[in-house]
Amino acid sequence: MEFASIKGFKDILPGETETWQRLEAAARRVFRPYGFKEIKPPILERTELFSRGIGLDTDIVAKEMYSFPDSKGNGMTLRPEATASVVRAYIQHKLYKLDPVQKLYTIGPMFRHERPQKGRFRQFHQINAEILGDPGPKSDADLIVMVMGLLSTLGLKGLSLQLNSLGCPQCRVQFKKTLNRYLAQKTDALCSDCRRRAETNPLRVFDCKVEACKEVVSEAPSILEFLDEDCRHHFRSLQEYLEDYKVPFILNHRLVRGLDYYNRTTFEIQTERLGSQNAVTGGGRYDGLVKILGGPDQPAIGFAMGIERLVELMEEDQEQESETPDLFVAGLGAKSERKVFNWVNELRQSGIWVDMVYAPKGLKAQMKQADRSGAKKVLIIGDNELEAGKGVLRDMTTKEQKDVPLDNLLETLKKEIG
């Protein structure tokens, strides 16, 4: 094969696109009553937007971005995530002047150069929603309730909401000190990766899957013990909203996010059914980001859902039967074929799904094709029927046939099919 899509980039074929559409439609339907508006930022941005926003030391920026110089030598990057772009647009168009609180969502492709595996692609798609300009915790709860609502209208089972607070930068200073001291004691018990992490990014040790490290981590100090008064109250209040609205969650003080901009509330919605790429949604608060990117000091919270991962779950849960034509029109002979072409297209203009053959075929072959297409009824019009001024309408399930006059054909068919 001379050409194939490049590694990690996939064609989404008919049969899958239906599920994609169902997911996107559900998202728009669920978001609307919450007052979320769609925003569609470009997928190419200046590299610095991401390096400054996401953090230079994150894996995403350090080794996963599709970055290249444009013809003038400016660093360009295919977006690895959407939040930075949404925040950029919020600042650029001074949306905060209309109303500091902006509820925005966007749906589209993201790009990260990672080794592909189950649930992970180099071009993948996300549904993102952000509430900009509100410090929470009511907005935190509102956002989480909204995602959980979307997931439950999709009928997905076996999902768990993991919740944590990373505190503010001030809380983390104390916590990191204590954690470093703890990890330094236990360094012999850690795997080689974690010894390195203990130096560079100690929070990541919490994510390690090596048994020995898990043990070390289970005894490790928890960030939650280091929250200051405000952060503690914020987190407590969020939990109360969720409890009142009966949203089940699991406190997970080891939940760490891979982007530097998060603070306070973080959450992840996980499934057990997708192998190791188990996060279908991740999000959290990023109160410092708007300012870091040159805007006013506005707080914000958001989430990202992985469309491919959700689609896979939806397909496992229910294989949906695809839609089928309402009518198939079989013409026989040159004269009738021209008439059929006109009738078929007029019916389509009124919204009825009508199929027909392109190449001339015998009636048997046309019936076979009609059957394969799943058409509910077949209208047969040959020279005999043209002569007699009436076509034959066959019901494919009951096998009943009846004559329909060709005068006023469209009205009759609309009634028969409706």
Next chain:
RNA sequence: GUGGGUGUAGCUCAGCUGGUAGAGCACUGGGUUGUGGCCUCAGUGGUCGUGGGUUCAAGUCCCAUCACUCACCCCA
């Protein structure tokens, strides 16, 4: 970047210790000269991922390479 697994027809796969490629499904046509599904008969379709090597002979053995895939890592 590091490991493991797999590449044979459009799809799912078989092919034992090397002997020159098969099944089911799908597709086309006949049995029904203008009536689908079931049945039946026939047909189309493959440089066995690619390149090299061993051999009288390679889908099968060896080497290399590519692709896909799962896992590590990271994350949606």
